[in-house]
Amino acid sequence: MQVSSQADQPIWLRTLFGWHLVFYVLLGVVTLSASISSELSAGRRTAYLILLGVLALAYWFIAIPAMTSRNWLQSNVYRLLMIGCIAAAVALYPQSVFILFIVSPQIWLLSRRTLDAIVLTLVLLVAVGTAQLWAAGWTTDAFWSILPWMLISLVVSSLMGIWIDRVIAQSQQRADLIEELESTRDELAAAHHTAGVMAERERMAREIHDTLAQGMTSIVMLAQTAAVELERGGADSVARRLSAIEDTARENLAEARALVAAFTPVALSEATLTEVLRRQAERFAAETGVDVQVSLDMPDEEVAALPQGQQVVLLRAAQEALANVRKHAGARSVLITLTMSAGGVGIEISDDGNGFEPADPASGYGLAAMRGRVEESGGTVQVDSAPGRGTRIQVLIPSSGQEDS
Structure with missing residues (x-):
């Protein structure tokens, strides 16, 4: 029995x-x-x-x-x-x-x-x-x-x-x-697990796009520029380009290690957001010849006191906007402005480049990734652009109290 x-x-x-x-x-x-x-x-x-x-x-x-x-x-x-x-x-x-x-x-x-x-x-x-x-x-x-x-x-x-x-x-x-x-219960657990895996993959994709991919793009463009200058016999210019390539590669390597350990950018662990943005602007200007300015509409101490998560979102938005300027805009100048208002903390990146149609589905992964990252923080992204009229990207992240409410 x-x-x-x-x-x-x-x-x-x-x-x-x-x-x-x-x-x-x-x-x-x-x-x-x-x-x-x-x-x-x-x-x-x-x-x-x-x-x-x-x-x-x-x-x-x-x-x-x-x-x-x-x-x-x-x-x-x-x-x-x-x-x-x-x-x-x-x-x-x-x-x-x-x-x-x-x-x-x-x-x-x-x-x-x-x-x-x-x-x-x-x-x-x-x-x-x-x-x-x-x-x-x-x-x-x-x-x-x-x-x-x-x-x-x-x-x-x-x-x-x-x-x-x-x-x-x-x-x-x-x-x-x-x-x-x-x-x-098993189905819900499986669904939550799948959603968690997909969210983690999406976050990793954004991190890689905003750091390693953009760094690799800079290296490729610097290498191409160095090759042209080498053909023209500009040894000094080539040396500067090679030095810039080395610096970019080192930063990429540090970012890759940071991705393995955590998601806080290496630069923000060593300096304030303002300093990091100015370094990014200087390097971008050196690589592309585009005039990049960083402006603060808020005290530097308030910028440094922002939560780490907000600083990461603002930095990534600026990096993505600069990457789009490099690849598509053909701009002569870029202005990056950090702002503080009753609505929260924000960053605005404007250029005088070619512009584009924001509703165009071909506007690329970068803006979609930016929106995803900002919306996860409870913020909003507004893109104002038109062909031939430049581009202005405004990112606004509400303060903790406003976000909870």
């Missing part, structure tokens, strides 16, 4: 041990009673004990597994065998009729449908009543004395069976609900 662990069983199955115990205790009582009874001849006593032995073995090897597996064939085989054994046992020893109170619920426990249980309960009571009449000699008095007890047994058995049936149904509903909840 295969027994599943209690943790995997429905509640009603976990209480079956009590039913098994009561059944075998009653079986033992009637066995003892028949063994010491003087009303039974030796032959009848032997036949009676064999019937009880068959019933005990059938219950252990057929009924108990059927209660767990709900196997239709096993359930019917046991119930028919049980009805036959009980009827024959009552015919041999009528005092054992009280065992009906434990075998009647077994019919319901092993039924899939209420109708099946009612029919088999009637069959059991008719068989037992017939056995009692046979033992009493088929007299009319015996019939009328047996009939009330059979009717009472029918009512009690039906009420108990209906209660058992409802307990089983409710237990199954709860098991289905628990299974559904566990399935939903």
